[in-house]
Amino acid sequence: MHAGTATTHDILRKLAEGTAATTGQEFFRALVGCAAQALGVSGIWVTEYIASERSLRALAFWFSGRYIDEYHYPIDGTPCEPVVDNTCLVNYPDRVIELFPDDPDLPGLNAVSYAGIPLLAPDGLVLGHLALLHNEPFVLTPELESIFRIFASRAAVELTRIRAESSVRASEQRYARLFESAMDAILELDSDLRIRRANSATEKAFRVSAEDLVGRSIHTLLADDSRRVFSSVLASLQDLSSSNSWIPGGLRGIRSDGSVFPAEASLSRFPWEGAWRCCVILRNVEEQLASESRLRRLEAEAAYLQDEIAELRREQEISGHSPAILRVISAIHQVAPAPTSVLIMGETGTGKELVARAIHQSSPRAGKPFIRVNCAAIPSSLSESEFFGHEKGAFTGAIARRVGRFEAANNGTIFLDEVGELPLDLQAKLLRVLQEGEFEPVGSSQLRKVDVRVIAATNRDLLSEVRAGRFREDLYYRLNVFPIVVPPLRERGADVELLAELFIERYCRKMGRPVMTLDPDCLRRLRSYDWPGNVRELENVIERAVIVSRGNHLVLRDALPVENASRATSLRQSQAPGGLGTRAELKQLEKASILRALEAANWKVAGPNGAARQLGIPASTLSSRMKALGIQRPSR
Numbered sequence: 001m002h003a004g005t006a007t008t009h010d011i012l013r014k015l016a017e018g019t020a021a022t023t024g025q026e027f028f029r030a031l032v033g034c035a036a037q038a039l040g041v042s043g044i045w046v047t048e049y050i051a052s053e054r055s056l057r058a059l060a061f062w063f064s065g066r067y068i069d070e071y072h073y074p075i076d077g078t079p080c081e082p083v084v085d086n087t088c089l090v091n092y093p094d095r096v097i098e099l100f101p102d103d104p105d106l107p108g109l110n111a112v113s114y115a116g117i118p119l120l121a122p123d124g125l126v127l128g129h130l131a132l133l134h135n136e137p138f139v140l141t142p143e144l145e146s147i148f149r150i151f152a153s154r155a156a157v158e159l160t161r162i163r164a165e166s167s168v169r170a171s172e173q174r175y176a177r178l179f180e181s182a183m184d185a186i187l188e189l190d191s192d193l194r195i196r197r198a199n200s201a202t203e204k205a206f207r208v209s210a211e212d213l214v215g216r217s218i219h220t221l222l223a224d225d226s227r228r229v230f231s232s233v234l235a236s237l238q239d240l241s242s243s244n245s246w247i248p249g250g251l252r253g254i255r256s257d258g259s260v261f262p263a264e265a266s267l268s269r270f271p272w273e274g275a276w277r278c279c280v281i282l283r284n285v286e287e288q289l290a291s292e293s294r295l296r297r298l299e300a301e302a303a304y305l306q307d308e309i310a311e312l313r314r315e316q317e318i319s320g321h322s323p324a325i326l327r328v329i330s331a332i333h334q335v336a337p338a339p340t341s342v343l344i345m346g347e348t349g350t351g352k353e354l355v356a357r358a359i360h361q362s363s364p365r366a367g368k369p370f371i372r373v374n375c376a377a378i379p380s381s382l383s384e385s386e387f388f389g390h391e392k393g394a395f396t397g398a399i400a401r402r403v404g405r406f407e408a409a410n411n412g413t414i415f416l417d418e419v420g421e422l423p424l425d426l427q428a429k430l431l432r433v434l435q436e437g438e439f440e441p442v443g444s445s446q447l448r449k450v451d452v453r454v455i456a457a458t459n460r461d462l463l464s465e466v467r468a469g470r471f472r473e474d475l476y477y478r479l480n481v482f483p484i485v486v487p488p489l490r491e492r493g494a495d496v497e498l499l500a501e502l503f504i505e506r507y508c509r510k511m512g513r514p515v516m517t518l519d520p521d522c523l524r525r526l527r528s529y530d531w532p533g534n535v536r537e538l539e540n541v542i543e544r545a546v547i548v549s550r551g552n553h554l555v556l557r558d559a560l561p562v563e564n565a566s567r568a569t570s571l572r573q574s575q576a577p578g579g580l581g582t583r584a585e586l587k588q589l590e591k592a593s594i595l596r597a598l599e600a601a602n603w604k605v606a607g608p609n610g611a612a613r614q615l616g617i618p619a620s621t622l623s624s625r626m627k628a629l630g631i632q633r634p635s636r
């Protein structure tokens with residue numbers, strides 16, 4: 001078959017005229033139409049090769065005077081297969097259907113002859129192919145082959161251009177996404193340092209739209225000192241032919257409302273279409289600097305608190321040289337290393353919690369929690385939840401799970417202060433924790449295991465409470481493994497003066513006053529007073545005395561309770577020559593007076609109608625005197 005009487009020159013001219021003004025899809029449509037007409041064949045198609053599918057997708061397909069759209073062609077078992085696999089021109093001038101009987105498309109196209117040539121990228125990669133089909137025998141003469149190769153070369157160039165353009169568009173899209181999604185403000189500047197482009201982070205940083213920023217000088221966004229720094233760094237880039245630089249110390253940006261914010265900054269300079277452009281990247285560090293400032297403040301506060309804790313521990317050290325307190329200290333050192341339960345007994349204000357903390361701090365659990373529970377302050381209705389926690393929804397108002405005191409003290413120590421106040425039903429559950437090391441939170445059926453050392457304290461006679469049926473005997477013996485009795489202050493001799501001096505130093509320091517001294521009158525008052533409130537009362541008296549005293553000498557006269565001062569006066573009168581009674585007799589008088597007041601108040605100690613109000617003394621003082629004098633409510 002021949003291409004009519006058309007010369008090679010005519011064919012190439014038609015190709016140039018038909019495709020000169022087109023690109024992309026229109027170019028391929030013009031190419032196949034022009035080539036089919038120039039070569040005088042039934043159809044020509046140009047394709048893109050999809051390697052993963054081993055198929056050809058038609059970019060344009062001209063056949064029998066019309067375009068065939070959306071044509072997809074698997075190559076296995078077809079005349080196109082050797083074209084792609086061998087990357088060479090192939091011509092089957094006749095009987096193509098017989099040669100490829102497994103090709104389902106050839107009969108429908110009434111194909112008799114076939115020619116195909118691969119479209120190759122510069123690196124030899126197969127991009128696609130150009131093929132012709134004819135319903136008559138067709139032989140590619142050297143002249144026609146040359147023309148066919150020119151068509152294929154032109155198609156390969158356009159397909160390469162399209163792929164490169166697509167790659168550029170993809171890169172631009174990726175860049176645009178990165179540009180817009182960047183958390184840092186990015187500004188692109190022209191050679192006059194005017195903004196050509198700004199991302200959304202820039203809008204947030206300067207509180208102005210990107211459209212309003214375009215065309216503005218970068219200097220309008222910088223504080224005066226930062227403009228000089230920016231110009232200096234830019235000059236160094238120009239002088240050293242450097243491409244980018246970190247700006248030492250950063251820059252200070254000016255928002256649209258005039259407020260200034262600090263920013264880390266970098267500047268880069270690059271050629272662009274015969275000129276230069278710059279890129280500025282700013283990272284707002286206002287919050288970071290504020291966080292660092294807060295961190296430094298917190299570190300300073302932490303250091304201060306550490307000093308306070310250390311000072312508090314020093315203040316909470318057990319002080320004294322009396323034999324009674326030395327026995328307590330010895331007991332602490334003996335029991336601290338063991339996991340043994342400890343029962344601390346003593347009057348109110350003797351420092352039972354101090355002893356408990358000393359045991360914990362001297363034990364292997366010192367770095368673990370020390371949880372204090374005031375058993376008398378917990379309402380009986382909430383005591384189980386307080387000790388063992390509860391699950392969400394366990395009762396009305398239980399909107400979330402709560403961790404109980406025992407779980408919070410796991411691996412540490414729990415201190416049960418005023419343990420004698422626990423209700424009987426809770427005592428049974430406490431006994432289980434002591435014996436088995438397990439409990440059930442309220443509303444849960446699952447056991448929780450804990451490893452907790454229990455230290456209990458009481459100012460009651462628990463053995464008497466056991467006999468009266470108010471305290472479980474088994475719990476008493478479980479707690480009373482190692483008893484420690486803390487002596488009252490009146491039995492500690494010269495420790496009163498030592499403790500007084502420590503309290504004076506502490507409160508003078510806290511109040512910013514020079515340390516006061518104890519004069520003979522103060523020492524006499526300290527020694528003659530029987531301290532029913534023990535160490536706690538002594539501390540309160542010294543604090544009051546430091547507040548009211550003037551000069552360098554402490555004045556105790558107005559700080560000691562009136563009723564005790566009068567009692568001390570009565571004691572001195574009774575001991576004076578010709579006095580009316582001995583100290584023992586005065587004790588009996590005091591006991592009788594307290595008993596009369598208690599009977600009149602129906603044995604109610606505190607409250608408006610209580611015995612303490614009748615006697616004119618605090619309820620805590622009356623309770624202490626009752627214990628000291630052995631006064632107990634008669635059983636009914």
